[in-house]
């Protein structure tokens with residue numbers, strides 16, 4: 001029996017930006033059995049040649065028009081700072097039937113950029129998306145086929161989104177092994193500010209604070225696994241994270257304020273020797289995290 005054809009309604013899928021996320025989409029689609037033409041858009045001829053040599057895509061161009069012009073599905077996976085320019089270029093060349101999606105870490109800013117770039121017809125075929133999966137690595141060689149397996153993807157369609165376009169983007173993420181859910185862009189941004197953007201701000205800030213201390217050599221030399229776990233994400237691309245935080249400024253400030261108030265409370269408990277209060281906070285946090293880990297393990301089974 002032949003396997004079910006993967007996304008066979010799309011002869012040609014264009015991926016704009018072939019770093020961690022775009023490269024993983026490309027590798028994952030191939031691994032899932034996508035048999036159509038995969039075309040990439042990158043920023044230089046050298047990167048285009050490298051992307052083909054790495055077998056990320058069949059063809060690759062340092063020119064969005066050449067990649068997107070004949071595409072049926074366009075996946076935009078460039079950094080947030082490029083989005084206005086990239087979406088405008090896509091708008092100028094995208095065929096009228098093509099479905100367009102993105103992978104950006106904040107969604108209200110992306111929807112606003114899309115509204116600036118697209119007319120109503122293209123906007124209806126634009127499905128904002130965010131895979132909640134990644135690593136601290138970036139660039140052409142960072143991607144891998146299983147990045148999205150058993151991970152969540154949030155799509156933020158609204159009432160103007162074409163149901164067929166939404167179904168197509170859902171089918172793509174399902175082919176990559178992801179679990180798709182929907183929410184509004186504003187709600188997405190509140191949730192992700194708390195679960196992703198704030199932790200990155202904290203990790204960068206903690207490492208920067210310690211790195212400025214006179215004992216920094218010893219601090220890092222004697223750090224245990226917990227420090228490495230807590231700070232891994234501070235090895236992520238600083239320019240990417242500056243721009244994610246900038247794009248989701250309001251929700252990030254909101255969650256940062258809540259965290260700073262709680263940190264002040266913890267400080268007071270330590271300073272005054274309020275062991276009960278400190279224990280209560282730690283106990284609540286342990287219960288919450290154990291529950292979260294259990295749920296994640298159940299999802300992955």
Ligand SMILES: NC(=O)C1=CN([C@@H]2O[C@H](COP(=O)(O)OP(=O)(O)OC[C@H]3O[C@@H](n4cnc5c(N)ncnc54)[C@H](O)[C@@H]3O)[C@@H](O)[C@H]2O)C=CC1
Nearest residue numbers: 017018019020021041042077078104105133134135138139
């Ligand atoms: N890094 C992560 O773990 C995750 C990132 N995201 C989002 O996915 C998007 C991509 O992030 P990454 O793959 O991590 O970044 P990356 O830096 O690994 O890759 C971005 C790629 O886009 C290319 N690019 C930049 N400008 C371009 C242009 N004008 N035309 C064509 N290509 C261009 C770059 O050369 C680079 O190869 C970002 O919006 C990010 O917020 C979403 C989930 C996880």
Ligand SMILES: O=C(O)C(=O)Cc1ccc(O)cc1
Nearest residue numbers: 105131132133134135136233
């Ligand atoms: O490296 C990690 O653990 C991450 O947190 C990856 C990540 C980065 C950006 C996103 O928008 C989603 C996930």
